[in-house]
Amino acid sequence: MYSLNVNTEFLHSKPYGFELFFINLERNRMAKKKDKIEDFQVGETIYRTTVNKMHKERKPYTPPDIRKLTAFIPGTILDIAFKKGDEVKEGDIIMYLEAMKMKNIIKASIDGVIKKIHVKEGVIVSKNQLLVELK
Amino acid sequence: MSLRTKTSELRRRMREAVQGGGQKAIDKQVAMGKMTARDRIIELLDDKSFFEYDLFVEHAAKDFDMDKKYLAGDGVVIGTGTINGYPVCIYAQDFTVAGGSLGYMHARKITKIMDHALKLKVPIIGINDSGGARIQEGVNSLAGYGEIFYRNTLASGVIPQISVILGPCAGGAVYSPALTDFVFVVEGISKMFITGPEVIKSVLGEEISMEALGGAKVHAEITGNAHFWSENELECFDQIKELFTYIPWNNKKTAEKFPVKPPKTKNYKINKVFPSEATEPYDVRDIIRSLSDNSEFFEVQGLWAANISIGFMRLNGETIGVVANQPLVLAGVLDVDSSDKGARFIRYCDAFNIPLLTLVDLPGYLPGVDQEHSGVIRHGAKLLYAYSEATVPKITLITRKAYGGGYIAMCSSHLKADFVFAWPTAEIAVMGPIGAANIIFRKEIAQADDPEKVRAEKVEEYKKKYSNPYVAAAYGYIDAVIEPKETRKFILHALDISKSKSIVLPERKHGIPPF
Numbered sequence: 001m002y003s004l005n006v007n008t009e010f011l012h013s014k015p016y017g018f019e020l021f022f023i024n025l026e027r028n029r030m031a032k033k034k035d036k037i038e039d040f041q042v043g044e045t046i047y048r049t050t051v052n053k054m055h056k057e058r059k060p061y062t063p064p065d066i067r068k069l070t071a072f073i074p075g076t077i078l079d080i081a082f083k084k085g086d087e088v089k090e091g092d093i094i095m096y097l098e099a100m101k102m103k104n105i106i107k108a109s110i111d112g113v114i115k116k117i118h119v120k121e122g123v124i125v126s127k128n129q130l131l132v133e134l135k
Numbered sequence: 136m137s138l139r140t141k142t143s144e145l146r147r148r149m150r151e152a153v154q155g156g157g158q159k160a161i162d163k164q165v166a167m168g169k170m171t172a173r174d175r176i177i178e179l180l181d182d183k184s185f186f187e188y189d190l191f192v193e194h195a196a197k198d199f200d201m202d203k204k205y206l207a208g209d210g211v212v213i214g215t216g217t218i219n220g221y222p223v224c225i226y227a228q229d230f231t232v233a234g235g236s237l238g239y240m241h242a243r244k245i246t247k248i249m250d251h252a253l254k255l256k257v258p259i260i261g262i263n264d265s266g267g268a269r270i271q272e273g274v275n276s277l278a279g280y281g282e283i284f285y286r287n288t289l290a291s292g293v294i295p296q297i298s299v300i301l302g303p304c305a306g307g308a309v310y311s312p313a314l315t316d317f318v319f320v321v322e323g324i325s326k327m328f329i330t331g332p333e334v335i336k337s338v339l340g341e342e343i344s345m346e347a348l349g350g351a352k353v354h355a356e357i358t359g360n361a362h363f364w365s366e367n368e369l370e371c372f373d374q375i376k377e378l379f380t381y382i383p384w385n386n387k388k389t390a391e392k393f394p395v396k397p398p399k400t401k402n403y404k405i406n407k408v409f410p411s412e413a414t415e416p417y418d419v420r421d422i423i424r425s426l427s428d429n430s431e432f433f434e435v436q437g438l439w440a441a442n443i444s445i446g447f448m449r450l451n452g453e454t455i456g457v458v459a460n461q462p463l464v465l466a467g468v469l470d471v472d473s474s475d476k477g478a479r480f481i482r483y484c485d486a487f488n489i490p491l492l493t494l495v496d497l498p499g500y501l502p503g504v505d506q507e508h509s510g511v512i513r514h515g516a517k518l519l520y521a522y523s524e525a526t527v528p529k530i531t532l533i534t535r536k537a538y539g540g541g542y543i544a545m546c547s548s549h550l551k552a553d554f555v556f557a558w559p560t561a562e563i564a565v566m567g568p569i570g571a572a573n574i575i576f577r578k579e580i581a582q583a584d585d586p587e588k589v590r591a592e593k594v595e596e597y598k599k600k601y602s603n604p605y606v607a608a609a610y611g612y613i614d615a616v617i618e619p620k621e622t623r624k625f626i627l628h629a630l631d632i633s634k635s636k637s638i639v640l641p642e643r644k645h646g647i648p649p650f
Contacts, residue, residue: 024431040465042499044569045567046414052441058505074341099338
């Protein structure tokens with residue numbers, strides 16, 4: 001193995017203007033003492049603690065509605081085959097959702113009528129966006 | 136030619152090679168608040184300890200007119216040196232040379248120094264600052280990444296592996312840091328993601344900046360990919376140097392012993408910082424500091440899943456890994472992220488012969504559909520697995536509540552903690568008093584003329600009988616109920632007496648942890 005000791009003095013000059021500083025370990029703390037203490041229930045007991053942003057932004061659970069078809073992946077809408085008021089049978093292909101170069105099929109989940117189509121061909125939809133409502 | 140002219144020829148070549156991508160590229164790098172690869176190494180390592188190898192390596196690409204291009208050192212600097220006198224192997228990608236892109240020879244240099252680290256049993260530090268794969272080299276750059284990942288995996292648990300993200304680290308490149316032990320990020324400089332904002336926009340139509348997608352704060356607070364966050368590169372290097380004081384060079388050694396310093400008990404008085412009422416918050420790090428040498432606690436992943444606090448401290452000069460529920464955040468509950476965080480740290484300590492101290496004060500697992508659906512069963516199991524599997528000395532201190540599954544998971548005597556201590560304030564029970572009373576005395580409460588009064592009475596009755604350490608102590612699940620002020624004494628003795636602990640596990644290739 002070839003080796004050499006790079007002599008920094010003859011090869012380098014340091015163009016950096018950093019100032020002296022001290023490690024601030026406080027900065028690597030999430031909860032600071034000034035943070036707001038609030039009520040937080042676990043089981044049937046209420047504790048006093050801080051509640052972080054991620055926890056506050058938790059979405060409450062809603063049971064899925066099979067009459068509402070949503071995008072399970074972000075992508076582009078193609079070939080909408082039905083319009084409002086059309087009758088559909090369970091399994092009918094209502095439209096395609098192109099994502100990651102793959103055409104995904106959006107099928108009717110029940111026998112019924114199209115109540116509303118919320119998207120147009122060619123639009124880009126995000127994950128969980130409502131596409132079609134059936135009734 | 137004389138030796139003198141040959142030497143000056145060598146110096147000329149060296150000068151050319153260390154210029155990297157040239158002054159223009161260096162100026163650009165500096166303007167971004169970044170140092171050049173070689174300067175980073177020199178800044179991080181002990182003074183004049185850096186020896187560089189493979190300075191004259193050139194790239195091997197032929198296609199796309201690449202054969203006409205000179206890339207100094209093929210965009211990466213490798214070498215050996217010392218940190219606090221400890222030997223280390225190190226590499227740093229040089230963004231000024233073709234964007235630090237990874238080609239075949241670039242990867243060969245990295246794998247060479249990694250092989251060295253593994254052979255010499257010394258830590259490996261990787262400074263990442265690269266635009267990604269060198270597209271012109273095609274499958275050869277993919278091969279390069281693969282070779283690096285393989286070595287990361289082989290070295291895991293054998294030598295410490297440190298990743299420092301000082302620039303972009305995108306696409307396949309992110310998996311090398313992900314396989315290493317500790318990842319350092321710097322505000323405004325580190326960027327890590329699998330697919331960048333442009334791809335996300337063109338494929339999915341979602342618009343997001345690089346910083347918001349995979350900046351330093353994102354990985355330190357949201358994803359948990361990063362273990363240490365700092366404001367600039369020099370602060371980052373100081374954090375690395377501090378980490379190196381706590382860890383051994385390899386898995387056959389123990390961390391260096393430091394001079395014994397008592398805790399600063401004046402600043403951390405337990406009766407001042409510790410509320411005995413189980414529902415009140417306090418900062419568990421104050422309890423840790425009341426026990427540790429010089430009241431120092433080097434916290435790891437302090438910004439992510441802060442409901443559990445992990446890190447290193449010293450007791451009588453020796454490194455101890457601490458895992459502590461943090462009542463200050465979400466009452467210290469266990470959830471998906473905090474289980475992951477705790478479990479990985481336990482495995483790290485076990486791999487590197489660092490004894491474990493567990494401070495227990497938690498109401499249990501976090502209830503909620505989102506937790507259940509994100510796999511709190513699978514993630515929570517990691518904690519049980521990691522504690523059960525660990526063979527280093529394991530000492531547990533139950534300060535207040537230890538309810539239900541949380542009690543078992545936090546290194547209970549059932550997972551073979553060597554010593555379990557409890558303060559008189561400890562409450563070891565199958566669940567909190569209100570919930571327990573509601574179930575056990577359901578009939579009495581329902582049939583009472585004044586159910587609320589009876590409920591309150593029954594809760595009190597349950598509290599008196601069971602919300603204490605003595606029921607568990609009566610079964611021998613607690614080794615000693617101790618006065619808080621005696622804690623350090625008990626722990627020090629427990630550590631001393633565990634020095635030659637040895638456990639023989641069933642023979643197997645490896646376990647199957649609930650990843």
